[in-house]
Amino acid sequence: xxxxxxxxxxxxxxxxxxxxxxxxxxxxxxxxxxxxxxxxxxxxxxxxxxxxxxxxxxxxxxxxxxxxxxxxxxxxxxxxxxxxxxxxxxxxxx
Ligand SMILES: [Zn+2]
Ligand SMILES: [Zn+2]
Numbered sequence: 001x002x003x004x005x006x007x008x009x010x011x012x013x014x015x016x017x018x019x020x021x022x023x024x025x026x027x028x029x030x031x032x033x034x035x036x037x038x039x040x041x042x043x044x045x046x047x048x049x050x051x052x053x054x055x056x057x058x059x060x061x062x063x064x065x066x067x068x069x070x071x072x073x074x075x076x077x078x079x080x081x082x083x084x085x086x087x088x089x090x091x092x093x094x
Pocket of ligand 2 (some may be wrong): 064
C-alpha cells in the first residue's frame with residue numbers, strides 16, 4: 001500500500017476505499033471524501049449523506065434537485081418521506 005492518492009502522505013492510518021471499479025488509498029477520510037464522494041450537480045458540494053437521485057443527476061438535497069429543475073422529485077417529496085440531509089448544510093459550502 002503506497003501513499004495517499006490525494007495528498008501523498010504515507011503516515012497515519014492508511015486505508016483503501018473500493019467503490020464500483022474505483023479503488024483509492026487514503027490517510028484520512030478528508031482525503032477519501034475529496035476523491036470519492038460524489039458532487040452535487042447543482043451546488044457542487046460533496047455529498048456525504050444519502051444523495052437525492054434523479055434522471056438528471058444526483059443532488060445533496062431536495063432543494064438542489066428542485067432548483068435544478070426536477071419536478072418529479074419535488075412533487076413526490078410533498079407527501080412521501082424521503083431520507084435526505086436536513087438542510088443541505090454540508091461542509092465546504094461556500
Ligand atoms: Zn491524504
Ligand atoms: Zn447541492
